[in-house]
Amino acid sequence: MKRTNTLPRKLTDFQLYELLKKGNPTALEHIHLRYKRLLFWLGWQVLKDDFVVNTIVQDTFLKLWLHRDTIETPDHITGFLRFVMKRDCIAYVTAPRNKFSRLMASLDSFENYQDYLAGYDPLKDKEYLHSQESDQKKFDEIKKVLAVLNPKRKHLIELCLEYGFQYKSIAEAMGSSVTGISTEISKAIDELRKILKVTSFDPPQEKTCNKEQQSEELSSQQLEIIKRRFEQKSSFAVIAKELKLPEKEVQREFLYAYQHLQNQNRSKIPL
Secondary structure (H helix, E strand, O other), rough: OOOOOOOOOOOOHHHHHHHOOOHHHHHHHHEEEEEEEEHHHHHHHHHHHHHHHHHHHHHHEEEEEEEHHOOOOHHHHHHHHHHHHHHHHHHHHHHOOOHHHHHOOOHHHHHHOOHHOOOHHHHHHHHHHHHHHHHHHHHHHHHHHHHHHHHHHHHHHHHHHOOOOHHHHHHHHHHOHHHHHHHHHHHHHHHHHHHHHHHEEEEEEOOOOOHHHHHHHHHHHHHHHHHHHHHHHHHHHHHHHHHHHOHHHHHHHHHHHHHHHHHHOOOOOOO
């Protein structure tokens, strides 16, 4: 029998850790086989729904892959998986209609997963529960700025919002790999965070002009940004360079102009 370079069936915790840190996909396959039943059991205790639990289990492993650089020791793999699985199940229970919580909040604060090992329970955290009340407003804000993303990322986020984080199905539909899709979604979410942080949906500073006229018409600069974004498909960085403006100002002007046009119920951009 010829000797092959395949990995042994049973890998030690340290071997899995090393492969994961190196970005070897084989590590994820072994980790999935080892922990999928445990995670399913944890999810089933909370949700009692096979389909939803399986979806969150799959999502949890993908998050481990995306955030593998934060894993510091072999034992952290188990802690990370348990924390993310529990937190996402609770997020689903406390806000079943709030897809924003699964889009944004579940990707945040992974560095705190050690709190779970110390007995942290989000169900007992009143601040965590109260924070869910404002998530619908945030979700509405996300939908408003989707136009800022390039068409591919916009489509991916829309698929996630509509069907949940079923990366495998989305990857198959778009003819891409699961890892590629999850990475692209992560980048799209990061881009949305930056835009939301920069703009906060505040209008640009008022210039010395008539307020009534300003509310009815957009400035030539805002129209030019809209035109370059939609007609020429230019990125914000390119537009900023061409117009000699800070990129943050370009993003802010675009969002203000875009929302202004939506409020005017205009079906076409006045280019």
